[in-house]
Amino acid sequence: MAATGRDAVIREASRGRLPHWLGLLNGPQTLGRGPGFWIGFVLSVLAAAAYPLFSDGWTVGNTAYFFTWIFMALGLCLIWGYAGALSFGQAAFFGLSGYAYGVITLNFGAAHGLTLAALLLSVGLSSAVAALLGYFLFYGRISGVFLGIVTLSVTLVFSTFMAQTAGPEWTIGTARLNGYNGMTGMPPLTVPWFGGDIPLYADVPLYYVLLVSVVLCYLGLRILVNSRFGNVLVAIRENPQRAEMLGYDIRRYQLIAFVVGSSLAGLSGVFYTTWGQYITPSSMGLTAAAMPIVWVAVGGRTDLTATLIGTLFVLAVFQNLTIYGSQYALVFMGALLIAIVLFLPQGLVPGLVQAVGRLSRGKGRKETT
Amino acid sequence: MNPILLTKDLQKNFGGVQVARNVNFAMRSGEIHCLIGPNGAGKSTFFKLILGEHQPSAGSIFFSGEEITNYPSFQRIQKGISVKFQVPGIFKELTVWQNLQIAVQQHLEGSEIDREIEQVLNFIDLRSQAYERAGALSHGQQQWLEIGMAISVKPRLLLLDEPTAGMSPEETFKTGEMVHRLNQEGMSILAVEHDMTFVRQIAHQVTVLHFGEIFAQGSIDQIEANDAVAEIYLGTSDVK
Numbered sequence: 001m002a003a004t005g006r007d008a009v010i011r012e013a014s015r016g017r018l019p020h021w022l023g024l025l026n027g028p029q030t031l032g033r034g035p036g037f038w039i040g041f042v043l044s045v046l047a048a049a050a051y052p053l054f055s056d057g058w059t060v061g062n063t064a065y066f067f068t069w070i071f072m073a074l075g076l077c078l079i080w081g082y083a084g085a086l087s088f089g090q091a092a093f094f095g096l097s098g099y100a101y102g103v104i105t106l107n108f109g110a111a112h113g114l115t116l117a118a119l120l121l122s123v124g125l126s127s128a129v130a131a132l133l134g135y136f137l138f139y140g141r142i143s144g145v146f147l148g149i150v151t152l153s154v155t156l157v158f159s160t161f162m163a164q165t166a167g168p169e170w171t172i173g174t175a176r177l178n179g180y181n182g183m184t185g186m187p188p189l190t191v192p193w194f195g196g197d198i199p200l201y202a203d204v205p206l207y208y209v210l211l212v213s214v215v216l217c218y219l220g221l222r223i224l225v226n227s228r229f230g231n232v233l234v235a236i237r238e239n240p241q242r243a244e245m246l247g248y249d250i251r252r253y254q255l256i257a258f259v260v261g262s263s264l265a266g267l268s269g270v271f272y273t274t275w276g277q278y279i280t281p282s283s284m285g286l287t288a289a290a291m292p293i294v295w296v297a298v299g300g301r302t303d304l305t306a307t308l309i310g311t312l313f314v315l316a317v318f319q320n321l322t323i324y325g326s327q328y329a330l331v332f333m334g335a336l337l338i339a340i341v342l343f344l345p346q347g348l349v350p351g352l353v354q355a356v357g358r359l360s361r362g363k364g365r366k367e368t369t
Numbered sequence: 370m371n372p373i374l375l376t377k378d379l380q381k382n383f384g385g386v387q388v389a390r391n392v393n394f395a396m397r398s399g400e401i402h403c404l405i406g407p408n409g410a411g412k413s414t415f416f417k418l419i420l421g422e423h424q425p426s427a428g429s430i431f432f433s434g435e436e437i438t439n440y441p442s443f444q445r446i447q448k449g450i451s452v453k454f455q456v457p458g459i460f461k462e463l464t465v466w467q468n469l470q471i472a473v474q475q476h477l478e479g480s481e482i483d484r485e486i487e488q489v490l491n492f493i494d495l496r497s498q499a500y501e502r503a504g505a506l507s508h509g510q511q512q513w514l515e516i517g518m519a520i521s522v523k524p525r526l527l528l529l530d531e532p533t534a535g536m537s538p539e540e541t542f543k544t545g546e547m548v549h550r551l552n553q554e555g556m557s558i559l560a561v562e563h564d565m566t567f568v569r570q571i572a573h574q575v576t577v578l579h580f581g582e583i584f585a586q587g588s589i590d591q592i593e594a595n596d597a598v599a600e601i602y603l604g605t606s607d608v609k
Contacts, residue, residue: 020479028467228474235471238460245420245458246472247446247522 027226126266300347
């Protein structure tokens, strides 16, 4: 993301006023750096917080469903958009953590905050597998299209394996994997409380948990990509040879980005599983592996805000098309991806921001003449 | 004085082709050393061997007395070697400031980063372009930006691969002045260069490579007076 002379002004303005880590919310690697952006951000969060007051439970639950995917999209934005490594593995980690959550909670139940521990363990499992896979990928110097091929293969192998677990012998403890039919009956996230546990069904309480998680994840990633670490990721994306010749162990940086991004896909998997209380192998299939690429590419892969907005937009459009256009939904998604790649390669949101910038500059010039 | 860079019997083969043959090269600390030779002499391969982009087929490389033959590239940079590539290796989509920030943050933190960037910007004369996209700079300015990035990691040995390629005579002279100033600050410099005017401007010592071997070494005057060197450049001799 190219910065302008405005960056210097913002840097000067934020220096001394904010703690260093908080100052990193604004930086050259993220769109939206002025007061206008942050006022808009706060108003959007307030509107999202007030939304359940004016809507029915089903619609709120459906919006919570959209939120469950955001983490996976932001994770891919970090791996692909910032670190330049195209991964089709997000669906694999989504499924891995989803199934892990199911296995743990079906075996041990939901009492005493165990679902929260299951969430952490499930995401941790994705982190560990991502670290192992990423080590061989990045330290084996696999890059470019080959990285995409290997990660897609891993996803499809995992999906195919889970699909053939229909037989009664495929159980882990008391949890049946259940093949294509998927694993069902796991408890929702349950918060231990003084008057008794509070289960977070796909309704208003889960909506608020997801909203807070999305906001924290988004802000945390903004800090990360504007930090020293984020600068190096962008350098690797732009010119890996030069980044290495500045003394950076680029494989270590790529591996860390891959683990963080894949763990976020795992978090999506857990939230999705608790939302619907089921998970199936189709959530790791070819279509599922491709969808995050579409969300991130359409929104704008090199920016977190663009990815966030783009993902919500595409999910809403896709769901409506699925309801009203049935089989045409996937065709439309494919066409949208092709159109974006051809005409707005930087993505819809950065494209619109640039167009508005050009218009306002043109208007400014006219007024001065 | 101990050599800052030393290679012993360095060899590199690509299949049956030997592109570096028993290169025994020594460079003193504080020296500006130019590496010249006809196309295909093995100059770029020699650089890549020093940087760790190629692993030698045989032989060893020492930097400040420490063997670095098996170190990965990034570790060699951390030890104190830096490079400016022939084709500008900059981050074209980022601003000049960001390019330098990524280099400077390797060894500095906080407000020291900004101070150092300001100094480097002044040195490479790109202060007024600090917030321009690096890809929008002229070719010569891109070369200077890369020199700025290379020196921002505070190297003791700077490798310059054809630093004046594509530059006007004025830009070439200005680059020579920069090299002299860096050397006066204590930096050792090894440059691959074709432009003999530039070599004359900067070199303390010159090494001629030919068919992957050291063909001649000496001061620029000694090299220019060497008929065999003139012949390999003009192609009138089958010297091997």
